[in-house]
Amino acid sequence: MRASAAQRHDRLLELVRERGTARVADLADRLGVSAVTVRRDVEALAERGLLDRVHGSVSWPERHALPQKRAGGGGLVLGMLAPSATYYFAEVIRGASEAAERAGARIVLRISDYRPAEDRARTEGLLEAGAEGLLVAPGWCGPEDTATHSDWITELPVPSVLLERLPVPGSALDELDRVSSDHRHGALLALRHLVGLGHGTPLLVARADSPTALAVRSGYGEALGALGLRAPAPVIDSVPAEQDPEGFEAAAQALRAAVVSGEATAALVHNDVDAIQMVQRLAELGLRVPEDLALIAYDDEVAALAGTPLTAVAPPKRHVGRQAAMLLFERLTGGAAQAADEPRRHVTLLPRLNVRSSCGAGGGSGDVQA
Known part of the structure; x- marks a missing residue:
């Protein structure tokens, strides 16, 4: 493959x-x-x-080189575990690096490549490399990973902040500091925009292979209720076209059928790459965006580069990394007494909607907060 x-x-x-x-x-x-x-x-x-x-x-890069333990007076060393260094998490890493540099700290980076069984060993490597605090974004892909590969995080011997991940409510991991995007609010922004343009209940075309995808799916259901919309047909399962051509084609045909039958005139598609490829395939099948289908992408990594620039939900990725690094730095420099007295924090940052041309709303190529 x-x-x-x-x-x-x-x-x-x-x-x-x-x-x-x-x-x-x-x-x-x-x-x-x-x-x-x-x-x-x-x-x-x-x-x-x-x-x-x-x-x-x-x-x-030398700035990402593995440092040795601090020896009196040197800058703090922050370890960072990320599932990827590209696409979505590239911006998260950049935000954390910027905040660390401003604070005189250093970032040590390890990548798990979405292999949650390796997260613990990668993190132990960060500690051996001198990390005095940790930014942890586990490589979870689904709920089973959250249940199976999470307990070790609560046993870490240094202050730690969970990144872009939501643990099981009430679990020990839920008591850890964390910073995350509110993807449920992102789904609401998208649906509210489409409904405001006069569309009926939008469809959701989404993956199910990441915490972000699952949060978008959950947020979609909540947004339907919040907006008083009828439940549409089931979510159309999306898969990467290059990895599963047949699955992608089935998703494209399902979306086309919904539009041709009059069931839907609008859709939210997770993620950008899938959305761009979906627009291309729909054009081959005789459907145009936005003339026949208003479409919003989720992630806003490359949505603006599509032939028809795509309106997109943009999670605050760089800000998540920045806020997490700042919170970790504060934990490390606040002193033991303050750390013991200070409550844990769950920082949730809201996505924004960048309006472009794919909804037919005259957004052009500019970004407008909604």
Whole structure:
């Protein structure tokens, strides 16, 4: 099965991180792709500050190098576990790095590649590398991962902040500091915008393979109730087109059938990449966005780059990373007495809706808060 660009980027980062420096030709051989593809990937990752390029070679940035334990007076070392360093989490990492730099701290980064069984070992590696506090975004993909791979987080020996993850209510992990986006509110923003444009109950086309996807699904149901909308047909299950062409085609055909039958004139699609590919496939099937279907994407990573710029819900990814790093820094510098007395915090940040052209609302290519 061919890996997606995001998976390839994460594997490339892992290889460079392990070696420190690697030649493009060697990376192409290890990844099983052409040197041209690797050069394109390296350029994209370098633009995000995740890699350094040096005359045909690629280096792990010194600012992400594994430090040793502090020795009197040095800046704090913050460990960060993320499931990915690309797409959604690239911005979360950037926000945390910016806040750490302003506070005179350093970030040590480890990537789990959405393998929750490896989260604990990766985090122990951060501690061995000198991390004095931890920003933890487990690689959970579904509720079973939350139940099976979470208890260890409550046993960490240093102050820790949970990132973009919601534990089981009332669990021990629920008592940990955390910072997250309110994806339920994001779903409400999307539906309210579509209903305000005169559409009936919008459909949801969504994945089910990540905490964000599950939160969007849950938020969609709550938004229907809040807006007094009738329940539509079941959620259309979305899958990556490059990994499951048949599943993606089934989703496209289901959405087309709903539009042709008059069941729906609007849809919310999670995520950006799926939304762009869905618009392309619908065009091949004779449906136009926004003329036949008003569409909103979720994530706003690349939605503005679509042929018809997509209106999109934008979770505050960089702000999540920034707020989490600031909260962790405060825990580490507040002193033991203050830490014992200070209540734990659950910081929830609201997404925004960036209105563009895909709803036919005259949004153009600009971003407007809604």
